[in-house]
Amino acid sequence: MQFVFDLDGTICFKGQPVSETILSCLEDLRSSGHEVIFASARPVRDILPVLHERFHHYPMVGGNGSLAAMAGQIVHAASFPDPVKRELLGIIGQYRAEYLIDSEWDYAYTGPSDHPILGQVDGGRMAQQLPVEDLSSIIKILILNADDMDSLADAISLYPVVLHRHHNEQVLDISPEGIHKWSTLQKLGLKEGEFIAAGNDANDITMFQASAHSIMIGEHPLLAPYASETIPAGEFCEHQLAARLRELGGI
DSSP states (O other): OEEEEOOBTTTBOTTOOOOHHHHHHHHHHHHTTOEEEEEOSSOHHHHGGGSOGGGTTSOEEEGGGTEEEETTEEEEEOOOOHHHHHHHHHHHHHTTOEEEEEOSSOEEEOSOTTOGGGGGSOTTOOSOBOOGGGOSOOOEEEEEEOSOHHHHHHHHTTSSEEEEEETTTTEEEEEETTOOHHHHHHHTTOOTTSEEEEEOSGGGHHHHHHSSEEEEESOOTTTGGGOSEEEOOSTTHHHHHHHHHHHHTTO
16 A cells, blocks of 8 residues: 655644654554655655655655655656746736745745744755746745735636645645646556545645545644544644554554
8 A cells, every 4th residue: 555645734743854753653654565655745855854864765746746756856847837937926026925936946035034934945955045037947836925915816816826825824835737746646656546645734635535545634624525534633643643554554
């Protein structure tokens, strides 16, 4: 069986690395013949620092599906077409938005120096911060603030993109059209109904829909209809998840 894991809010919390409780469980799954795959909103650059290096060769989907990596190397990337990119950057400028914009590895950032998101960006010091016009491509846009976030979201939704609004964090998360976690998991060879997924947010919906079994961590009203079961977020979450994964893996 293949097991697919979102990162933030699912197996790592508050920007901290994945704990040994979870890592040991994932290794047990591998030792029992299962495959472990990570699928995150983070670009691959920012997935690596929260995983112990012994996991860096595992298959990964990053940027909500914009990136796929094997053995720590990007093997697939989907970016915004140039006409769409120009339009989106124009709208972002019109609303004086602050952003984190990712290329395959490098990034552009215009938010405040004390924004919490910076704690999750390039922790391994593997990238360059560049002006947005110097990025070779754009695979993901995160809007942190703007003059009118609601109007900006409405304007962006008119373009061929995938837009997630994370209300808890008050950010807009924008990916190229047709790009989501499940679209890229298929490029890594996953088949519908043949894997188990764990996640916590709306960007996990597509992989929950395609999974044989899905575990939601905490509560999310948009994700809940697609979850097979729920594990409450909180102090005992990691231990409960590890125990359940061992059950599902027949360990």
